[in-house]
Amino acid sequence: MNIDLASRVENADPRDIPFCRTVITPDAQAAAVRVLQSGWVTMGQESIAFEEEFASWLGARHVVAVSSCTAALQMALMGLKLPNGSAVLTPTLTFSGAVQAILHAGLRPILVDVDEQSLGVSEAGVAAAARKGAEAMVVQHMAGYPLDARDLANAAGISHSRVVEDAAHGLGAAIAGAAIGSESPAACFSFYATKNLPIGEGGAIATTDRQLADRLRAMRLHGMTRDAWRRYELSGSWEYSVEDVGLKANFTDLQAAIGRAQLRELGGWQRRRAELAARYDAHLVRIRGIQLPPRPLRAVHAWHLYIVQIHEEFGRSRDETAASLAEHGIGTSVHFIPVHQLSYFRRTLGTEMCSTLPVADLVFPRLLSLPLYPDMSDDDVDRVCQTLEDLSRRSSHRMPIGEPHGSR
Numbered sequence: 050m051n052i053d054l055a056s057r058v059e060n061a062d063p064r065d066i067p068f069c070r071t072v073i074t075p076d077a078q079a080a081a082v083r084v085l086q087s088g089w090v091t092m093g094q095e096s097i098a099f100e101e102e103f104a105s106w107l108g109a110r111h112v113v114a115v116s117s118c119t120a121a122l123q124m125a126l127m128g129l130k131l132p133n134g135s136a137v138l139t140p141t142l143t144f145s146g147a148v149q150a151i152l153h154a155g156l157r158p159i160l161v162d163v164d165e166q167s168l169g170v171s172e173a174g175v176a177a178a179a180r181k182g183a184e185a186m187v188v189q190h191m192a193g194y195p196l197d198a199r200d201l202a203n204a205a206g207i208s209h210s211r212v213v214e215d216a217a218h219g220l221g222a223a224i225a226g227a228a229i230g231s232e233s234p235a236a237c238f239s240f241y242a243t244k245n246l247p248i249g250e251g252g253a254i255a256t257t258d259r260q261l262a263d264r265l266r267a268m269r270l271h272g273m274t275r276d277a278w279r280r281y282e283l284s285g286s287w288e289y290s291v292e293d294v295g296l297k298a299n300f301t302d303l304q305a306a307i308g309r310a311q312l313r314e315l316g317g318w319q320r321r322r323a324e325l326a327a328r329y330d331a332h333l334v335r336i337r338g339i340q341l342p343p344r345p346l347r348a349v350h351a352w353h354l355y356i357v358q359i360h361e362e363f364g365r366s367r368d369e370t371a372a373s374l375a376e377h378g379i380g381t382s383v384h385f386i387p388v389h390q391l392s393y394f395r396r397t398l399g400t401e402m403c404s405t406l407p408v409a410d411l412v413f414p415r416l417l418s419l420p421l422y423p424d425m426s427d428d429d430v431d432r433v434c435q436t437l438e439d440l441s442r443r444s445s446h447r448m449p450i451g452e453p454h455g456s457r
């Protein structure tokens with residue numbers, strides 16, 4: 050451990066509630082050591098086993114594990130084989146890397162405004178944006194609130210097979226009993242350190258389409274027709290062919306071993322996330338000026354994030370609230386800076402598109418993500434809520450309205 054990190058760990062107050070704490074279980078740690086000692090650490094049999102187990106957890110037909118959700122999105126979009134520059138609808142309130150994936154696939158993002166309640170996109174929103182062109186669409190399940198990809202495809206006037214789901218937040222969510230990703234032409238998941246199935250890094254594409262799965266398996270490893278471990282097996286052959294362009298975006302057995310052990314905990318972790326969200330709701334509903342995250346009808350929320358909206362009646366702005374919580378040892382975050390407020394996208398997507406997303410501009414200054422992870426205790430949630438309640442009582446001044454981020 051370097052000196053900086055060592056002193057930060059020593060000085061951390063054990064009562065602090067960070068925004069996120071990644072748990073790698075003892076079983077996952079042991080599994081990682083087993084792979085490290087095995088003589089084969091990159092993609093191999095362990096990765097195949099992870100794909101099978103993840104597919105069975107989701108109820109999906111095929112799963113292709115890759116290096117990140119960002120790579121998964123790019124690959125799923127490349128898999129559509131659209132002409133260069135084709136228009137792809139994407140929410141503006143999303144992770145900027147997810148929009149970069151559209152650009153890396155050679156396609157053209159068309160930003161869709163946000164729904165003020167769900168923080169995802171609405172049917173009316175995609176229908177309006179589709180007038181600027183829509184060959185395909187990325188549907189993002191913001192914070193874990195599931196959206197119906199078929200309904201959105203209909204509203205946008207495109208085929209369901211042209212929808213790529215960004216399920217980085219959606220693992221554990223379901224609509225009418227079907228898990229997000231179980232019936233999708235392409236649903237992309239993230240195993241980043243903060244996500245519902247944390248491995249550290251990693252991603253996966255779940256698909257109903259066997260041919261797409263085969264293409265993605267070649268695409269993740271330079272377009273080669275035979276994976277490395279198959280070439281190095283005693284019974285294998287050194288020969289391979291390259292039939293299409295590929296990336297270097299494979300999974301590794303080290304990630305797979307951690308992932309397989311973590312997957313056994315996922316059901317329990319999801320139940321705990323839902324309990325914690327309900328506990329937040331019960332307490333925060335009493336505080337004026339705090340808008341709770343909505344609950345979907347006939348659907349299961351994945352509770353990746355617990356995002357509240359801080360309104361004027363709270364008496365402090367979102368940024369003042371975050372700073373005060375930090376003084377009390379409570380970490381928070383903001384998801385996300387709307388893509389059209391970031392300078393690169395303003396420059397490249399043009400002012401016309403970037404100046405017509407009023408709801409995202411309105412809600413962004415209110416968004417605050419509170420800590421939510423399975424090993425939080427009930428007392429942790431109560432402390433976050435009590436601190437917010439104390440802050441609301443002490444606030445006497447009016448909240449300044451926030452400005453779009455990119456304009457500073």
Ligand SMILES: Cc1ncc(COP(=O)(O)O)c(C=O)c1O
Nearest residue numbers: 117118119144147217239240241
């Ligand atoms: C909505 C969304 N999509 C995509 C990603 C990218 O995931 P990864 O870090 O696995 O590439 C993230 C990561 O935070 C995300 O929040």
